[in-house]
Amino acid sequence: MDGTQKKFEIIYRTKAIPVQEFLINGQTLFRVMIPGQTPLTILRASHIEGHKFWTSVPEGRQELAGQIGILIENHYRSHQ
Secondary structure, eight states: OOEEEEEEEEEETTEEEEEEEEEETTEEEEEEOOTTSOOEEEEEEEOTTSOEEEEESSSSOHHHHHHHHHHHHHHHHHTO
């Protein structure tokens, strides 16, 4: 079933930032609400050469997606 799965917070630039995790068509996406910015939606994608990376949806905010993606990974690692 698709829909919102969970909500959590990450620390970005010393501030707690809310994150919502969604499952849409079998793909996990994250909506990040950074104050003063439009919401950032990111996902973990696979490059044609096989390595994984974080990207924004729509594209255009890849640098921020990479920074936030690492924080999301750290969140999951610390809550296993």
